[in-house]
Amino acid sequence: MAPIADIKVATSPYGPDDQLGALNLMTAGSQAAIMSRADASTVYDLSVDYFVGMPSFQAAGDPSYQIFMSHTPDGTVVDNLNGAGAEVNQRVCYSGDVVFMYTHTGTHIDALNHFGVDGKIYNNFSAAENLGSRHWTKGGVEQIPPIVARGVLIDVADLHGVPCLPDSYAITVEDLQKALEKAGLALRSGDVALVRTGRMRHWPDGSKVLGAPPGLGLDACRWLTAQSIIAVASDQECVEVGPSQHEDNWLPGHCHFLAEAGVPMIELVNLEELSRDRVTELCFLAAPIRLRGASGAPVRPMAMALRD
Incomplete structure (x- = not known):
């Protein structure tokens, strides 16, 4: 385990009042362009059902559904x-x-106020000035607009020829690049990156779905945001690898995506059907429940293959 590379809360290039972060790269034009290519003959539902006894994160004392x-x-x-x-x-x-339920249960999206560094969240909004008795007044999930964008499936499990990556496997930059190369794709500005580990094939067996997740190492997180993605999604509980590889931060990927890059995270996304059907380039649609000030909310992502 090594000390974490320096992570700092970013100042938004879109101004002192900005609460969208990377989602500013999504425009009416980009939405219209991707919708014009969507093949609506098959719509993939990438979400999971909510039910009593479902796997959920309770390790920090949060309630079950x-x-x-x-x-x-x-x-x-x-x-x-x-x-x-x-x-x-x-x-x-x-x-x-x-x-x-805990707002980070099932298929859900993490808002920019979910994780910060040194008492501040993305765009330097401080807890001292922007956190009330009930919720944040900045960076809440209600700020996230409906996401309509090009999605790219980065199938790391398929790259390695396994149904599911091993527990605590740290996905590398090389893994991401090779998976994209295998699919014949490249990430573009404004994309949503969907990283498949294979964990969702075990849903809803909590003993196999939760704990010691394979996921992105910090270098891989940083490489993804350097491609100007607007959101990242994965088929496990925290997108990044667990446990942390860095002794001074228990979720460095969260701190990077949310506080440093302004990139929302979508977790427990079911990517099995996309992988099965080899749908690697897609129209991605998602919209969270608008819970004012909340750090996350259930979301129902959907995908459609793209026509040439």
Whole structure:
């Protein structure tokens, strides 16, 4: 294990009020261009279901996913909480529910306020000035617009000829470059990079999906952002390799992507069907729930192959 290379919170080149970071590279023109090439005959759903007992990150004390019925057809007849009366409630079957979970559960996106360095998040917004009793006032997930962009599948598991990379395998710059070369593709400014480790083939077996994830080493993280990507996604719990290879930072990739590069991270993305069908260049669509100030939110990414 080695000390981490210097990571600093970046000042946005888009001005002191900027909360979009790399997403500024996505424009109406770039969205229209990629949508014009999308083959809508097959739409790939890259998300997972939410259910009680699903694998989720709880190592730092965060809660598991829970769902409770707040209204049931028979219960509504008994308690009449809607005030409609027994006769109406016996005819109208009313159901409602409540969900309780950590915002970084299942397929989700990390906002720029999720990780920072020395008390500041991307664009030098400080916790002292921008963090209230409930949430951040800057860098929240509601700032992330619907993402419509060229996506590139970087299939590192396929490169190595394995169903899934070994636990704690650190993906290198060479791995990324060789996987792209094998696919005959290159990353471009404004792309979303989707890195496949193969972990999602084990979903929803928590004993195989979570813990000691294969993922990006810090040099590989930095190489990706140097290609001017607007977001990074992976099929495991934290995009980067775990445990950390650096003694002074437990999630250096998060600090780099979010605080240093202003690049949102999308985690637990199901890339198995894209890999199976050899869809490596795609139209990528994703939009998070707009939870004001939150550090993350569920997201349902979708993909379509591109026409030539």
